[in-house]
Amino acid sequence: MSDPAIASRIDGFAAAVSHLQLPVVDSGAFVVDGLKPATVVCPKSLSQLQECLSEAHNQRLYVTTIGGGAHLHLGNVPDAFDVGVCTPGLDRIIDHEPADMTVTVEAGVQLADLQSALGEHGQFLPLDPPGDDRATVGGILAANVSGPLRHRYGTARDWLIGTRVVHADGTTSKSGGRVVKNVSGYDLHKLYVGSLGTLAVIAEVTFKLAPLPKVDRTVGVACPSPAAAQSIISAAHERGLAVVAAELLSPPAANAVCDRGAWTALLRVAGGAAAAARTMDEIGDYAALAEGELTDEPAAWERWRGAFGPAPLSLRASVAPSHAAALAETLDRRFAGDAGRITATSTAGLVRMNLSPADDVRASAIIDHAREIATQRGGFVVVDAAPLAVKKQIDVFGPPRSDIEIMRRLKQQFDPERRLSPGRFMGRI
């Protein structure tokens, strides 16, 4: 921030938004990849958010949006970061009509708060990303993070039915709506999901909701081999049992999540009483076949979320579901010495790995090696978290595909001056 021209533009920005009397925030808490913003503003309404973006745009400053700060580790190292716009002040639940099973909220609402409000009406938003309770709805969408529930419920895009965003210049637009079925206009909200705030700032969102199941029970089956643990998950999947989450845990992961030292199938059984009872019976049978040891694990998901938040090195590999268990096994074998713990949503082909490599050289080697292994199985690896020096050397998303030119044009259309988190997205968009 030694550049006097930037300093004076920051001052200009601060003066322009001073009449909003926004709370003073310590920008030290909003460091992204070593970049500390000159200032952080926390608007409390859509119009304040618009004004903040508009003034930053007028001053030609670079803006990164921050929800709860739970996903700042994601993406490439930004080229520049002058102004942090934090959204937790946008915390209103605008409209929840239980009988419509939809909810409209401001983007800064924390997921945990939303779930407790919905829970009073027997409903929930079936998203359970790893990490802590700071995560906001807008942040979860921008990062497109999901958790074990995607086995049954899919990802954020499947539940999002409308958004209002603020563009780089402070203007606003909406897409979708508040009804569960709607094909009017382009589904721009799909594009904002996972965009890491590089297209626009998500301000308001509307979700479809799911009913809370009557029975909700979690069991772990510790098995002699990864194949044995996977066989239980596969059988439950094939049989269409009442299982809403099914994670395959490597021994170190099982140790962290449910104090087991073996490959473990962690299954969340949910639904009506009779269906859940039969599901438990069948899982018991498959567990016996797999020579596994079945235990109730009521606290496992809470611990899973803690165990799979960002680590010194967090990787997310994706392969065909039929390859997931074998990939998990290979990764575990190769990186056991790096304190690697692995959890696979195998039915989605998603294998997550958290590691603590000894140094940056080792971290780089792990990334290269993991990418090679995944590529051999027709998959790819996204680096969710890595030491800064390592991140600077790579594209965390891996090599761009042939559609990268459309993505570049999309960024050009939505943010022609590259004011929103420049460089953070795939292909350093």
Place this chain on the structure above:
Amino acid sequence: MAEEPTPSYVAGEIPRGAVTAALIGELQAAVGKRYVLSTPDELLSYEYDATIDRARPQAVVLPETAEQVAAAVRAARRFDVPVVPRGAGTGISGGALAAVGGVVVALTRMRRIIEVDAENRIAVVEPGVVNLDLSKAVAKHGLYYAPDPSSQRACTIGGNVAENAGGPHTLAVGSTTNHVLGLELVLADGEIVWVGGRTRDLPGYDLAGGFVGSEGTLGIATKISVRLMRLPESTRTLLAIFNRLDDASNAVSAIIAAGIVPSALEMMDKMIIHAVEQALHCGYPLDAEAVLLIEVEGLEESTAEQAGDIDRICCESGAREVRLAVEQADRDLLWAGRKSSLSALGRYFPNFYVLDGVVPRTRLVEVLRASNAVAEKYGLAVANVFHAGDGNLHPNLLFDERVPGTTAKVLQAGAEIMRLCVDAGGSITGEHGVGLEKRDFMAWLFDDADMAAMARLKRAFGADERFNPCKAFPAHRGCGEVTAARIQRAAAQSGDENVYV
């Protein structure tokens, strides 16, 4: 007179070139002579879909490969002629019509199922594959393709992608967009590119999500990878009969409010009941005001429990009778009335106009009443058969186009009913698309800034106004006036088996 400014949601100019003999020659070189149609007789069946509008293209090409599609697109571009993609032509919004003329690219010859990966529950298909054919092809693996538009025996997956098609069973499993993982596209410049792939975890912007439902305005899908679902172990179907329409509507809300999301929750009103009963004798009481057709799928224990709960809720809501079917043949009988409802109507009215609007489920009762009142005001009969569970109304306005002035009244009544849906917090389309028919209602939902943002997506795809011009967004200078043709000729033909909702 000052020239009208081009609205911000328009991306580029509408192509103004003519379909010349030279262009026909290039198209023939691209796809083979017999697969280019250009005589009036040949073009006739491409001038309408299942809506009231008509518009004739100057040429139709029937490519067999993505490369042929790309060659045709490039040729049309060189001659500055619009390109209009088309599937089976069963759309109900005018999306497949050549609004300002041009070349129709019909994808019906591209009907290969390229790959079925049963273990990973993925299929890769060409756009011309008929929706139901995919489910039939994968049934031997215990799988099916979930989106089931009522036209599924005729409509194509490519058309479903364009419209983000729904169907009765999308209540629990979502529309086409929830089932498409990736697409091979031919863009406006003839480039062939994949967006998305075989997993939801691909990094980058969700271009496939942006493409699905874009109504043929962004490009032409030449391959589609879709998610398949496991066939349920058990299915139970209930038919609940009500003496009052309001009671049936309230039962819909009560079922959802009880935390039950059936796989289908359909409503039929008295007009439909009469038509169906007289055509099929499927046992609907003629003095009933409404029936609900409700289906639950899943584990045997789960469907038994849910069916029991639904039975109780319907009775508490005032159902006079609830019938339950478990076996396939019995369930088919309950569905028979629903599936043949429109062709049954065709026996009594020469024409019907199918509307597609959405309201929050809690507003069903009032909007249904108000919608019926609009029809009455215009002296039109109306029959309602629709996806009540997700608030997706399908009022069918019944009329005889031979009576002068009737078609105009139908269109006016249709517009008023759409307005009711918007005023109730809903949408002008839940599954049929905006197309030509409802483009001018878009401004009720979206302001200029909203539509300008959408135009950015179009520019990112490089599509400007070459693909399917004048569709899905309000008509603007250069779009001409197809509506004149609408008033003159009503095309929704009685008993056309390709017209469904």
